[in-house]
Amino acid sequence: ALIRRTVRRLHRSRCSFTFCCCAGPAPPPARQPRRQVPPEERVCLRIGNKVFFTDETQVVKWSDYCSPLAYKPGEPYKLIAEASIDNFSNLGIAFMEDRLQMDNGMVPHKIVSVHLQESTLKELGQVAPSVKEERNVSSTQMNETTPAATFGTTVKSGLEIAASPGDPESEEEKSKLEKESKHEDESSSLSDKEIGPGEHHHLHLSSCRECLQLENSTIESVRFASAENIPELSDDCSSKLEEKNDNYTAREVKRINLAGKPPNILIYVGSEASKVEFEQVKSILQECIDRDNYTIYQLHEEQVLKAPWIDNALLLVIATEEPISEENHQQFMKFLSKGGKILGFSSSFTFDGIQIKRKNKLKKIVHELVVSQLDNTEIKLDFLISGCIFEEVMKENIGKVKPLSRLSNADRDIVIVHLPYGDSGGEAILCQVHLEWDINSMDIQTKDDFNTLKMSNSKRYEVLKEILTSLGLSCELSEIPVLTPLYLLSSDEEIHLAFLKWLEQNVDAEGLIESSKLSLKFVSSCESKMEITPSLMSVITQMGSFSSEHFSLETYQQNLQTKKLGKILLFAEVTTTTMNLLDGLMFKLPEEMGLIAIAVRQTQGKGRGGNVWLSPVGCALSTLHITIPLYSNLGQRIPFVQHLVSLAVVESVRSIPGYEDIELRVKWPNDIYYSDLMKLGGVLVNSTLIETTFHVLIGFGFNVNNSNPTICINDLIKKHNKKEGTQLKALTADCLIARTVTVLERLIDIFQEKGPNGVLHCYYKYWVHSGKQVRLHSEEGPIAWIVGIDDCGFLQVHEEGKGIESVHPDGNSFDMVKNLVVPKRS
Ligand SMILES: O=C(O)CCCC[C@@H]1SC[C@@H]2NC(=O)N[C@@H]21
Numbered sequence: 001a002l003i004r005r006t007v008r009r010l011h012r013s014r015c016s017f018t019f020c021c022c023a024g025p026a027p028p029p030a031r032q033p034r035r036q037v038p039p040e041e042r043v044c045l046r047i048g049n050k051v052f053f054t055d056e057t058q059v060v061k062w063s064d065y066c067s068p069l070a071y072k073p074g075e076p077y078k079l080i081a082e083a084s085i086d087n088f089s090n091l092g093i094a095f096m097e098d099r100l101q102m103d104n105g106m107v108p109h110k111i112v113s114v115h116l117q118e119s120t121l122k123e124l125g126q127v128a129p130s131v132k133e134e135r136n137v138s139s140t141q142m143n144e145t146t147p148a149a150t151f152g153t154t155v156k157s158g159l160e161i162a163a164s165p166g167d168p169e170s171e172e173e174k175s176k177l178e179k180e181s182k183h184e185d186e187s188s189s190l191s192d193k194e195i196g197p198g199e200h201h202h203l204h205l206s207s208c209r210e211c212l213q214l215e216n217s218t219i220e221s222v223r224f225a226s227a228e229n230i231p232e233l234s235d236d237c238s239s240k241l242e243e244k245n246d247n248y249t250a251r252e253v254k255r256i257n258l259a260g261k262p263p264n265i266l267i268y269v270g271s272e273a274s275k276v277e278f279e280q281v282k283s284i285l286q287e288c289i290d291r292d293n294y295t296i297y298q299l300h301e302e303q304v305l306k307a308p309w310i311d312n313a314l315l316l317v318i319a320t321e322e323p324i325s326e327e328n329h330q331q332f333m334k335f336l337s338k339g340g341k342i343l344g345f346s347s348s349f350t351f352d353g354i355q356i357k358r359k360n361k362l363k364k365i366v367h368e369l370v371v372s373q374l375d376n377t378e379i380k381l382d383f384l385i386s387g388c389i390f391e392e393v394m395k396e397n398i399g400k401v402k403p404l405s406r407l408s409n410a411d412r413d414i415v416i417v418h419l420p421y422g423d424s425g426g427e428a429i430l431c432q433v434h435l436e437w438d439i440n441s442m443d444i445q446t447k448d449d450f451n452t453l454k455m456s457n458s459k460r461y462e463v464l465k466e467i468l469t470s471l472g473l474s475c476e477l478s479e480i481p482v483l484t485p486l487y488l489l490s491s492d493e494e495i496h497l498a499f500l501k502w503l504e505q506n507v508d509a510e511g512l513i514e515s516s517k518l519s520l521k522f523v524s525s526c527e528s529k530m531e532i533t534p535s536l537m538s539v540i541t542q543m544g545s546f547s548s549e550h551f552s553l554e555t556y557q558q559n560l561q562t563k564k565l566g567k568i569l570l571f572a573e574v575t576t577t578t579m580n581l582l583d584g585l586m587f588k589l590p591e592e593m594g595l596i597a598i599a600v601r602q603t604q605g606k607g608r609g610g611n612v613w614l615s616p617v618g619c620a621l622s623t624l625h626i627t628i629p630l631y632s633n634l635g636q637r638i639p640f641v642q643h644l645v646s647l648a649v650v651e652s653v654r655s656i657p658g659y660e661d662i663e664l665r666v667k668w669p670n671d672i673y674y675s676d677l678m679k680l681g682g683v684l685v686n687s688t689l690i691e692t693t694f695h696v697l698i699g700f701g702f703n704v705n706n707s708n709p710t711i712c713i714n715d716l717i718k719k720h721n722k723k724e725g726t727q728l729k730a731l732t733a734d735c736l737i738a739r740t741v742t743v744l745e746r747l748i749d750i751f752q753e754k755g756p757n758g759v760l761h762c763y764y765k766y767w768v769h770s771g772k773q774v775r776l777h778s779e780e781g782p783i784a785w786i787v788g789i790d791d792c793g794f795l796q797v798h799e800e801g802k803g804i805e806s807v808h809p810d811g812n813s814f815d816m817v818k819n820l821v822v823p824k825r826s
Contacts, residue, residue, distance in 0.1 A: 060094035062102045077106060080114065088113075106528040109482070264313045265289075265473075266299040270320030281319045281345070281436050287708055288464045290474045304328050310335045315471060319345040319436055321386065336426035341471040344430035346386035353401040354417055354430070356388045362413070363387030366449050369415055369433060371405040371463050374470055380408075381459040382452045384442065386432045389413040404467075405433065418470070429467050435460055440707060440718050450719055451677055454711050461709040480603050483532045484573040486520070486539040486581065487546045489553050491560050491567045496543060499568050499593055503541070506588060515584030534576045534604075548573060550600045550617060551734045559738035565594040566624060566741035572597075576604040578623035579684070579699050586625045586695055595625040598737060605701065608670070608684055618706030620681075620733035624741060626748070628694040633755045634748060635694055638687055639793035640756065642670035643763060644747045645683045645698050645740075650766045651747075652739035653713060658728050662716050665768045668795050672702050676768035678711050700740065704733045756791060763789070776807075 062068075066083035079102070083091060094100040095111055102108065265285060269277045278298045285296060299309060299316065305327055309316075316335055318324070324332070324347070333351060336342060342349070348356055362385055371379045385407070391414070392401055405416035415432045434442075439457060444450050465475040490496035503522060507513055511522045519536045525545055530538040540546075546553060551571060560566055568589070570581050581597035589595060599621045605613030615621050628635045634644075646666040653664050664680075667673045672681030681702025688695045703712035714730040721728055750758040764770065769786040774797060776782050784797035787804060794806035 059101050060090070060099050062091070062100060062108070065091045065094075263294045264309075265294050265296045265315045265317065266309055266313045267296065267317045267319060268299040268304065270322040271301040272322065277319070280438055280441070281317060284436050284438065284464070284708075285317065285468075288461060288468055288475050290476050293474050304331055310338055310340065313340065315341045315343060315468075315473060317343045317345065318347040318349050321346050321348070324349050333421070336421040336428065337424065339422075339424035339426050341426070342428035342430075343467065343471060344428060345436040346388070346432055346434060347430070348388075349428075350390070350419075350430060351421065351428070352419060353392055354390050354419060355393050356432075357391045358388050359413065360387050362389070362407075364443075364445070366452050368408040369405050370408060371416065371466070372403075373466050379459055379463060379466075381456040381463065383456055383460060384434045384437065384453070385415055386434060388432045389415055390417050390430065390432065404429065405431075405463075416467075427471065429471060431467070435464050435467075438707075440715055447723075451675070454674075454715070455677060457711070458709040481574045481601055483534070483537070483575060483603070485526065485530050485532055486537050486575070487543075487571045488522070488539050488541045489543055489546060489556075489569040489571050491557050491562075491569075495567050495593060499589075500541060502589065502593070513584040513588075517580045517583040520584050534580075537572075537575070537581075539570065546571070548600065551598065552732075553734075555732065555734040556598075556738045559735045559742065561742045562594065562745045564592050565626060565745045566596040566738065567592075567594045568596070570595070570597045572599045574601045574603065575599045577602050577606050577699075578621055579606050579686070579697060582623060582625050582697060586697070587690065591627055596737075596741065597623045598734075600733075606684060606699065607682060613682070613684075613701055615701065616706050618704060618712060618733075619701055620704050620737050621701050622737045622740075623697055623699045624744070626696050626698065626744075628696060628748075630689065630692040630694060633752050637756065637792050638694060638696075639669070640751065641687070641696055641698065642683050642685045643668070643789070643793055644751065644759065645685070645700055645744060646670050646672055646681075647759065647763050647766065648740045648744035648747055649681055649683075649700060649702055649736075651743045651762070652736050653731065654766070655739075655743065656731075658726065659717070661724075662713070662720055662728075664713065664716065664766075666763060666766050667768045668789065669793075673768055674711050674716060676772075680711050680713065698744075702736075704731060704736055756789070756793075760789060769795075 062081070065087035066081040068079055068081045071077070071079040091100060091111065095108060100108055267278055267281050267285075269281065282296045282298075294314070299307075299313075303309065310331070313335070316332065318332070329349065329351075332342060332349060336351075344350075350356055364384065364387075366382050367385055368380060368382050369385075371381070373379060389407075390403070400420055402418040403414040403416070404418050406412045406414050416429065418427065418429050420427045439450070439453050442453070444453065469475050488496075488499070490499060507522055513520045513522070518534070521531065521536060521538045522541055523530065523538050524540070525542045526540055527538070532538060543553070548571070550573070553571075556569070572578075572581070575581065575597075578597035578599050582595050585595055599615070600617055602613070602615035602621055605615035605621065607613040626641075628638070628641070630636075634640060643666070649672050650664050650666050653662055654660050663675045665673045665675060667676070667679070670683035670685070671679050672683075674680055681700065684699040686697045686699075703710065705714050706712050707715050713736070717728050717730060720726060747759055747762075772786050773783050774786060776784055776797065776799065782799055784799040787796045787798045790796050790806045792806075796804050796806050798804050
């Protein structure tokens with residue numbers, strides 16, 4: 001696991017390395033490793049003749065490298081500290097390698113660089129006198145353990161200025177720092193400029209806007225500080241660094257990425273632009289790029305000519321149909337000549353061998369276009385274009401201009417071009433396709449247009465990623481999120497207490513319930529050192545301490561109206577898969593305590609047939625445990641469970657007053673569809689028969705609030721509101737999971753009482769197959785009509801002259817797109 005993690009961390013360093021055993025480097029100053037690891041157990045990473053230590057036991061104590069200034073108890077525990085650039089890098093490296101610990105044993109999960117102003121520090125002293133004490137103590141410690149921080153490498157000046165007034169050295173530092181801070185303001189931090197003087201927060205912690213922006217750049221600087229210890233910077237980059245003005249601070253140098261520029265992306269949305277336009281373009285970019293690697297800022301009109309953004313940005317996105325002024329055009333060209341990259345969205349910005357031609361009749365119509373990719377393959381998609389196209393002009397430059405996409409019309413109009421510029425690697429990709437538009441906010445005239453655009457949505461992302469990648473940006477998936485502890489939550493206090501009582505009798509001395517897939521360790525509250533791995537997870541049993549941005553227990557409780565199902569809940573912000581969480585409990589827990597696992601994100605989501613189930617925020621992710629007696633209507637027809645669950649998901653929405661016409665449907669055997677067009681959810685059922693009882697784990701996942709890259713329930717609600725003039729509210733995963741479980745319990749009860757006929761009329765009402773034809777066996781096979789579901793839950797088809805037969809519900813044998821089915825072999 002250590003090697004895998006290390007490889008993942010180094011993935012971007014683009015260098016080869018070997019793992020080896022070695023004696024390892026000397027331990028960090030003034031701290032011994034907690035446990036002396038025998039040399040043969042130490043894992044090292046060797047690149048050329050450099051050896052890097054990756055042993056997890058080399059714990060770095062936080063206070064060895066910085067002096068704490070202030071802290072905020074509670075959850076999350078927050079601490080502000082001061083460190084030199086070098087020590088900040090050391091902290092960063094230890095943090096990235098999971099070796100950093102606070103003195104009390106807590107493990108930090110986020111480091112954010114903050115600007116503290118003099119006034120802030122004063123206030124801090126007034127509101128928290130203890131802070132000063134802590135600072136003095138820690139500063140002493142710091143002096144003992146690390147050489148005095150040299151001035152030029154201080155991370156944040158504001159703290160240092162207030163440190164010891166009157167001290168001549170400090171005074172000198174203060175004036176230098178003031179200069180430095182001024183320079184920093186001018187040269188690097190666009191975010192500072194965006195914040196007006198009155199808007200500064202007292203403590204810039206991770207909840208404030210500035211810090212959120214800074215956070216990205218800090219993660220970035222930490223990443224590069226960490227990577228910097230491993231590969232040598234390429235020649236290209238170092239030569240660029242040398243060229244840089246001497247005034248460049250060490251902090252900026254650390255932020256230089258391998259392309260030689262700070263990882264900033266600027267978006268210019270014109271002079272009249274509103275924040276909304278900027279946010280829209282920013283949001284689509286963030287969904288495509290590796291967001292931990294880049295910081296996105298708005299380039300305001302007044303900054304185009306003044307701010308020194310040209311040296312501080314990797315990519316400029318021009319997303320305005322406004323004409324570009326001559327001065328701005330020159331400035332953009334200067335950026336290109338210095339190796340900058342430009343991405344144009346429906347903008348009049350062009351240069352050299354290309355010009356814009358207006359074709360108004362193309363506007364507001366969905367067009368098919370063909371996009372050439374780097375590997376010479378083509379993607380066809382349907383999208384809106386701006387009403388302009390590109391034309392090649394200067395013959396001598398024609399070789400340089402590369403059309404990347406043309407419309408599939410008679411003129412084969414060019415709508416995306418690639419243009420290189422200068423000798424420093426400058427280049428632009430200019431698009432007249434509205435790849436940056438959010439489908440939900442588009443003025444779409446017809447249902448067909450909505451459907452066509454939504455069906456092309458994932459291809460739009462593919463094309464955008466392709467464009468961004470060819471401009472040198474990383475669009476790889478962000479790092480896998482860290483697993484979080486589980487929370488034990490219940491539908492009410494009484495059942496919670498009953499569960500805790502049961503738990504007392506069923507855990508071992510360590511609070512463990514073991515199982516082959518995953519052992520659960522029950523703890524009453526959040527502890528500093530909780531073990532969370534794919535095979536061992538801590539479960540916090542105190543409901544009072546629970547809160548989540550994405551899940552409201554109250555909403556869940558209000559919408560859960562069941563006798564048994566879903567009463568005891570294991571909740572995780574991030575887990576591997578909810579399919580494993582109930583493993584240790586499901587066979588032991590009394591039946592009335594119905595178990596359910598819910599997650600906000602999964603790192604190893606499972607789909608049918610061994611597929612991966614992508615599990616981003618916004619997708620409802622859940623696994624429910626039910627028991628079914630073998631000798632019962634459903635026990636004798638267990639494949640029906642999946643149909644009942646798909647139906648329950650659809651009903652959970654369409655049974656809400658006002659939401660009856662939301663186009664959500666079931667597709668046999670276990671998919672949830674938008675109309676008969678796009679899948680937005682699925683069901684995965686695992687059953688185990690123990691004596692005469694089926695223990696069934698039902699995994700269901702459906703898109704509730706994740707519009708991209710495909711479609712979600714809230715898109716359908718917005719579309720409905722637009723068309724019908726209604727104001728139906730967006731729905732949430734917590735509400736819909738609880739409603740699904742409630743509906744399912746009712747459907748099971750009906751099925752147990754009346755058999756398939758009790759529920760089939762409802763299934764048929766919502767299914768996508770009414771009156772549909774399919775081909776049997778192969779694409780050339782005989783045509784048959786879908787007629788219904790048989791008594792066991794299999795699809796029934798009617799073939800001309802042959803009568804009715806049943807077909808397999810398993811695997812991918814029923815391909816809706818091709819309309820293929822495979823007859824059941826009995
Ligand atoms: O392939 C399918 O259509 C079934 C997908 C089922 C996904 C859900 S999400 C919650 C639960 N946890 C998983 O890992 N898979 C299921």
